[in-house]
Amino acid sequence: MEWKLFADLAEHAGDRRVTVDAGPGETVGDALDALLADRPALADRVLDEDGSLRSQINVLRNGKDVGSQEQGLETELEAGDELALFPPVSGG
Structure with missing residues (x-):
């Protein structure tokens, strides 16, 4: 699967x-975990201190x-x- x-x-x-x-039968969350697994800088940007997706980050599927x-x-x-x-x- 490609991000x-x-x-x-x-x-x-x-x-x-x-x-x-990650592929068919797995979840978007599984694919996100795979993306973040070896990219700590990205994980810090995408996840909050509790390990949850930050509210301002948008995850799109199709x-x-x-x-x-x-x-x-x-x-x-x-x-x-x-x-x-x-x-x-943001913009204006």
């Missing part, structure tokens, strides 16, 4: 696209925020899913 990372999250991960060992879906990070992955991680977005 697309944006803005400073890509900098913390070392790349804009990162492939992780263009939809998983936080607004019933299953959240427990959403099951399917073949062909696209995952993305966005930092807070």
